[in-house]
Amino acid sequence: MSASWQHCASCAQEIPETDTHARCPRCQGLLEVRHPAPATTGAALRALFDDRRGGANHRGPYSSGVWRFRELVLPTAADCILTYPEGNTPLLARPAVSAWAGARELLLKHEGHNPTGSFKDRGMTVGVTQARRIGATAVACASTGNTGASLAAYAALAGLPALVIVPKGKVAVGKLAQALAYGARTLVMRGNFDRCLELVDAASERLGVYLLNSINPFRLEGQKTIVFELLQQLDWEPPDWIVVPAGNLGNTAAFGKALGEARALELISRLPRLAAVQAAGAAPFAASFREGFARRHRVEPHTVATAINIGNPASYDRAVRAIRETDGVVTAVSDDEILEAKAVVDAAGIGCEPASAASVAGVRQLIRDGTIGTTDRIVAVLTGHILKDPMTVTFYHQEREPPPPRANRPVEIEPTLSEIERELRACLTT
Ligand SMILES: *Cc1c(COP(=O)(O)O)cnc(C)c1O
Ligand SMILES: [Zn+2]
Numbered sequence: 001m002s003a004s005w006q007h008c009a010s011c012a013q014e015i016p017e018t019d020t021h022a023r024c025p026r027c028q029g030l031l032e033v034r035h036p037a038p039a040t041t042g043a044a045l046r047a048l049f050d051d052r053r054g055g056a057n058h059r060g061p062y063s064s065g066v067w068r069f070r071e072l073v074l075p076t077a078a079d080c081i082l083t084y085p086e087g088n089t090p091l092l093a094r095p096a097v098s099a100w101a102g103a104r105e106l107l108l109k110h111e112g113h114n115p116t117g118s119f120k121d122r123g124m125t126v127g128v129t130q131a132r133r134i135g136a137t138a139v140a141c142a143s144t145g146n147t148g149a150s151l152a153a154y155a156a157l158a159g160l161p162a163l164v165i166v167p168k169g170k171v172a173v174g175k176l177a178q179a180l181a182y183g184a185r186t187l188v189m190r191g192n193f194d195r196c197l198e199l200v201d202a203a204s205e206r207l208g209v210y211l212l213n214s215i216n217p218f219r220l221e222g223q224k225t226i227v228f229e230l231l232q233q234l235d236w237e238p239p240d241w242i243v244v245p246a247g248n249l250g251n252t253a254a255f256g257k258a259l260g261e262a263r264a265l266e267l268i269s270r271l272p273r274l275a276a277v278q279a280a281g282a283a284p285f286a287a288s289f290r291e292g293f294a295r296r297h298r299v300e301p302h303t304v305a306t307a308i309n310i311g312n313p314a315s316y317d318r319a320v321r322a323i324r325e326t327d328g329v330v331t332a333v334s335d336d337e338i339l340e341a342k343a344v345v346d347a348a349g350i351g352c353e354p355a356s357a358a359s360v361a362g363v364r365q366l367i368r369d370g371t372i373g374t375t376d377r378i379v380a381v382l383t384g385h386i387l388k389d390p391m392t393v394t395f396y397h398q399e400r401e402p403p404p405p406r407a408n409r410p411v412e413i414e415p416t417l418s419e420i421e422r423e424l425r426a427c428l429t430t
Pocket of ligand 1: 247249252
């Protein structure tokens with residue numbers, strides 16, 4: 001099989017697939033991975049992917065929800081693939097969540113079901129596979145938490161040393177715990193995420209460490225499979241909308257690329273529209289969208305949704321393209337809306353971390369303002385697991401004053417049967 005290659009979106013330079021730079025060596029622009037056309041398209045390609053999903057692949061790379069789509073991810077990686085496996089996440093329908101959002105058909109693609117609890121694993125299996133292919137001696141990333149957790153786990157799998165840089169006080173406890181537990185060298189920096197990324201970007205080039213932030217184009221190849229997999233789960237009948245939380249814009253960019261390729265290869269016959277949802281306190285992309293992308297914004301970010309607490313998104317240019325090419329929209333929701341959406345998703349028995357709930361809050365807002373129709377078919381992506389950020393849950397339900405409308409306060413009782421009976425009765429009558 002002939003090799004893929006990398007293309008610079010800024011200066012059109014083409015470099016080999018196995019070049020070790022995370023950015024264009026000529027202009028420092030962002031790179032894009034391009035693949036040779038697969039041997040088949042349309043129904044035959046769908047059948048190839050559908051066969052691999054079937055019974056015979058309980059083990060090996062094709063049991064992964066990423067590598068099942070190998071021809072569109074990294075065709076030549078065959079014998080060095082590093083996989084848990086990951087992906088194969090559920091597509092959930094919950095009437096309570098649809099009703100809250102005002103949607104007739106809202107499905108939730110729960111990426112919290114990945115090995116380390118977020119979609120980052122889909123990008124990391126490809127990124128760390130590529131690190132091994134190019135003979136990297138160490139890997140590094142800046143992270144709001146989940147990238148670090150994922151890199152730490154996949155580096156352990158690869159037997160590579162990992163360096164993770166996180167902003168002090170702005171990382172949910174579950175994520176920091178994972179980075180430490182999986183054995184990454186973890187640096188806690190006084191500063192925000194954007195500064196962490198700037199520094200690790202500069203340091204990795206100088207020290208020859210392979211950078212695995214989402215500026216790395218191989219990460220995005222893996223993250224495209226969220227879209228391929230959800231289309232496959234819908235028997236290749238595309239929804240009207242795909243809604244995704246947006247921080248550093250890696251996923252928004254990956255989704256746009258995936259949809260463009262799915263259409264070009266006739267996996268689907270029409271394009272769903274993309275909706276990227278930011279937190280109002282960290283919404284530079286939404287600000288640019290409102291101005292028709294006339295200019296790029298940078299902000300000092302502040303949101304409870306730490307995974308999208310980003311003020312200068314690295315994949316801005318790629319994401320603009322994704323929104324334009326899918327006739328997409330970008331919006332922002334407040335922290336209170338995010339937390340209410342999260343409480344609804346949690347109480348439906350699903351659960352997700354705060355950033356993930358931005359997609360559901362975004363669906364409600366876009367239906368209310370008429371952008372999304374009430375009968376449109378919608379898939380919202382839940383990006384991370386509920387246990388990533390237990391402190392936010394505890395604060396919402398147990399501590400916040402006055403209690404928010406959906407707070408579920410624990411009731412403290414004396415150790416008597418009568419108190420239990422009283423509470424049980426109250427429980428049965430409500
Ligand atoms: C990384 C992450 C995001 C943001 O994704 P981007 O690709 O940076 O826009 C959203 N939610 C969760 C849970 C994440 O880990
Ligand atoms: Zn370039």
